[in-house]
Amino acid sequence: MKKLINDPNDVVVEALLGVEAAHPDLRVDHANKVVYRGDAPKPGKVGIISGGGSGHEPLHGGFVGLGMLDAACAGEVFTSPVPDQMLAATKLVDGGAGVLHVVKNYTGDVMNFEMAAELAAAETGANVVSVVTDDDVAVQDSTWTAGRRGVGVTVLLEKIAGAAAEEGRDLDAVAAVARKVNAQGRSMGVALTSCTVPAAGSPTFQLGEDEMEVGVGIHGEPGRRRVPLAPAKEIAEMILEPILSDLPFGSGDAVIAFVNGLGGTPLIELYVMYNEVSKILSKHGVSVARPLVGSYITSLEMAGSSVTLLKVDDELLSLWDAPVRTPALRWGI
Amino acid sequence: MKKLINDPNDVVVEALLGVEAAHPDLRVDHANKVVYRGDAPKPGKVGIISGGGSGHEPLHGGFVGLGMLDAACAGEVFTSPVPDQMLAATKLVDGGAGVLHVVKNYTGDVMNFEMAAELAAAETGANVVSVVTDDDVAVQDSTWTAGRRGVGVTVLLEKIAGAAAEEGRDLDAVAAVARKVNAQGRSMGVALTSCTVPAAGSPTFQLGEDEMEVGVGIHGEPGRRRVPLAPAKEIAEMILEPILSDLPFGSGDAVIAFVNGLGGTPLIELYVMYNEVSKILSKHGVSVARPLVGSYITSLEMAGSSVTLLKVDDELLSLWDAPVRTPALRWGI
Numbered sequence: 001m002k003k004l005i006n007d008p009n010d011v012v013v014e015a016l017l018g019v020e021a022a023h024p025d026l027r028v029d030h031a032n033k034v035v036y037r038g039d040a041p042k043p044g045k046v047g048i049i050s051g052g053g054s055g056h057e058p059l060h061g062g063f064v065g066l067g068m069l070d071a072a073c074a075g076e077v078f079t080s081p082v083p084d085q086m087l088a089a090t091k092l093v094d095g096g097a098g099v100l101h102v103v104k105n106y107t108g109d110v111m112n113f114e115m116a117a118e119l120a121a122a123e124t125g126a127n128v129v130s131v132v133t134d135d136d137v138a139v140q141d142s143t144w145t146a147g148r149r150g151v152g153v154t155v156l157l158e159k160i161a162g163a164a165a166e167e168g169r170d171l172d173a174v175a176a177v178a179r180k181v182n183a184q185g186r187s188m189g190v191a192l193t194s195c196t197v198p199a200a201g202s203p204t205f206q207l208g209e210d211e212m213e214v215g216v217g218i219h220g221e222p223g224r225r226r227v228p229l230a231p232a233k234e235i236a237e238m239i240l241e242p243i244l245s246d247l248p249f250g251s252g253d254a255v256i257a258f259v260n261g262l263g264g265t266p267l268i269e270l271y272v273m274y275n276e277v278s279k280i281l282s283k284h285g286v287s288v289a290r291p292l293v294g295s296y297i298t299s300l301e302m303a304g305s306s307v308t309l310l311k312v313d314d315e316l317l318s319l320w321d322a323p324v325r326t327p328a329l330r331w332g333i
Numbered sequence: 334m335k336k337l338i339n340d341p342n343d344v345v346v347e348a349l350l351g352v353e354a355a356h357p358d359l360r361v362d363h364a365n366k367v368v369y370r371g372d373a374p375k376p377g378k379v380g381i382i383s384g385g386g387s388g389h390e391p392l393h394g395g396f397v398g399l400g401m402l403d404a405a406c407a408g409e410v411f412t413s414p415v416p417d418q419m420l421a422a423t424k425l426v427d428g429g430a431g432v433l434h435v436v437k438n439y440t441g442d443v444m445n446f447e448m449a450a451e452l453a454a455a456e457t458g459a460n461v462v463s464v465v466t467d468d469d470v471a472v473q474d475s476t477w478t479a480g481r482r483g484v485g486v487t488v489l490l491e492k493i494a495g496a497a498a499e500e501g502r503d504l505d506a507v508a509a510v511a512r513k514v515n516a517q518g519r520s521m522g523v524a525l526t527s528c529t530v531p532a533a534g535s536p537t538f539q540l541g542e543d544e545m546e547v548g549v550g551i552h553g554e555p556g557r558r559r560v561p562l563a564p565a566k567e568i569a570e571m572i573l574e575p576i577l578s579d580l581p582f583g584s585g586d587a588v589i590a591f592v593n594g595l596g597g598t599p600l601i602e603l604y605v606m607y608n609e610v611s612k613i614l615s616k617h618g619v620s621v622a623r624p625l626v627g628s629y630i631t632s633l634e635m636a637g638s639s640v641t642l643l644k645v646d647d648e649l650l651s652l653w654d655a656p657v658r659t660p661a662l663r664w665g666i
Contacts, residue, residue, distance in 0.1 A: 015604040021607060057599065231340075267391055291354075
């Protein structure tokens with residue numbers, strides 16, 4: 001295991017110290033492993049929190065800031081945060097207008113966020129609404145998931161719902177736009193290599209020298225099939241076809257096209273991939289309203305890529321374009 | 334070799350197609366492999382171009398846009414662009430106020446940019462000034478370099494000189510601020526793994542399972558020494574000490590602290606690294622005016638990190654904070 005770390009058990013704690021040192025706009029509650037906006041809670045603004053296992057950075061802590069999340073809970077690597085963390089985050093960001101929980105569909109996350117919502121209601125009377133993302137078309141159930149896994153659409157949802165909250169919409173309206181994003185978004189990924197959880201010390205799964213996992217989950221969960229390594233053009237087809245046919249996306253649709261790196265894949269390859277994705281979309285008459293190319297929801301140092309398409313209308317586009325100021329996504333401010 | 338590519342010989346060509354498809358504000362001259370601003374040339378504005386071998390993305394093409402570069406020339410992977418590319422870029426961005434060439438100190442790059450400047454002067458009378466970066470304190474001469482290598486400071490220089498050009502400074506003034514950045518910046522890096530040039534198909538250099546290369550170059554050039562893999566805390570000390578003592582940086586200095594990933598290192602590790610860097614700077618009385626954490630000058634999928642410190646004053650900070658709108662760095666707009 002070759003990693004830039006100290007004790008494998010301290011990676012999350014020390015990364016959070018780094019986040020705090022690097023981003024003066026943010027605060028870290030180290031006891032609860034919560035990254036939150038320095039100006040939270042904002043009276044009258046719907047608070048938005050998310051969270052999940054660490055190892056997917058910049059998701060979620062890198063998306064805390066103006067126009068996106070108010071707080072993010074960091075679990076241990078590939079492990080759900082506990083309800084107390086989510087409760088602490090909920091309290092930190094509740095400005096009286098209620099709190100939206102953005103939850104990726106993994107059994108532990110869903111259960112723990114549910115419990116946190118109940119605890120918050122009991123303790124402070126907080127009004128909490130949860131939206132669960134389940135955009136991964138690869139498989140119906142998975143290692144840690146009943147139903148589909150929540151993956152790349154979570155990034156787009158956090159941006160768009162964050163903008164809706166920032167412009168003063170109420171909790172029901174923010175939750176509605178979040179559900180709309182999840183409903184109109186689809187994703188799928190491919191892994192070229194495995195990855196190693198620091199505290200485990202050995203690869204999460206094994207992949208042969210000439211193999212790749214099509215439809216992989218962000219913790220290395222099995223996908224649809226394991227096949228010989230293929231050219232980018234074929235990989236793009238393997239993951240775009242299931243995405244396009246699922247919603248379905250079709251001629252005349254406009255999308256945010258998000259080509260994501262899983263952590264160990266360099267940007268030059270993501271642009272090769274984007275070129276292939278762009279050609280396939282063009283062939284199907286789908287136009288790209290906005291692109292996003294980079295490593296935003298990762299699996300430690302896993303090599304590979306996922307693609308997320310989000311069908312957009314004027315409302316979603318205008319929320320996407322609204323100012324955002326976070327460590328990982330920033331524009332307009 | 335596991336890469337998201339098609340033919341290994343087409344990686345640069347296809348990545349440039351991806352850049353063009355993803356970024357409507359930019360244009361690509363595919364014949365010359367030049368990425369340039371859609372609004373170039375800007376009459377009366379100093380044009381700034383850079384370029385170098387591919388494989389270091391987002392450097393340089395990802396830094397083309399308002400407030401930074403006007404154009405970037407992409408060589409083959411880890412290979413200097415040829416003078417004709419730089420000549421084409423110079424012509425594309427020359428708005429009559431002259432053109433600054435930002436050149437990393439590698440023998441091929443320096444020679445080819447020099448030739449391009451002469452060709453441009455002869456063909457169009459263009460007024461070209463070159464600034465060479467040589468911020469890597471690891472070694473005096475290197476595999477492809479006489480003198481020190483140009484590395485991370487190039488990113489900061491392109492941002493700061495870009496802002497100076499955008500606010501209307503003349504060529505001499507933009508070149509002066511660029512030279513000031515190079516003079517006040519120092520860098521050093523460490524590689525945990527090698528990387529594979531697509532057309533070569535096998536790793537550029539060999540590194541044992543428990544080894545790392547301290548002071549590595551961005552093409553895998555040998556550094557100061559090969560040592561057993563160490564904790565992040567020790568790695569940070571190994572690269573910070575030579576940086577701090579070289580300028581030297583000392584108590585009361587303010588810096589931009591740039592913790593860079595080499596391509597295959599995930600963000601969570603870069604924050605662990607930033608935490609260590611931050612503690613060392615604090616111990617030396619050096620304050621961080623602005624941080625930059627991410628993979629901005631890479632070596633394909635190499636795992637590892639480099640640190641760049643730039644001593645700043647009000648002038649450099651204000652130029653750093655000025656609006657920028659490029660694929661890889663964006664704020665204020």
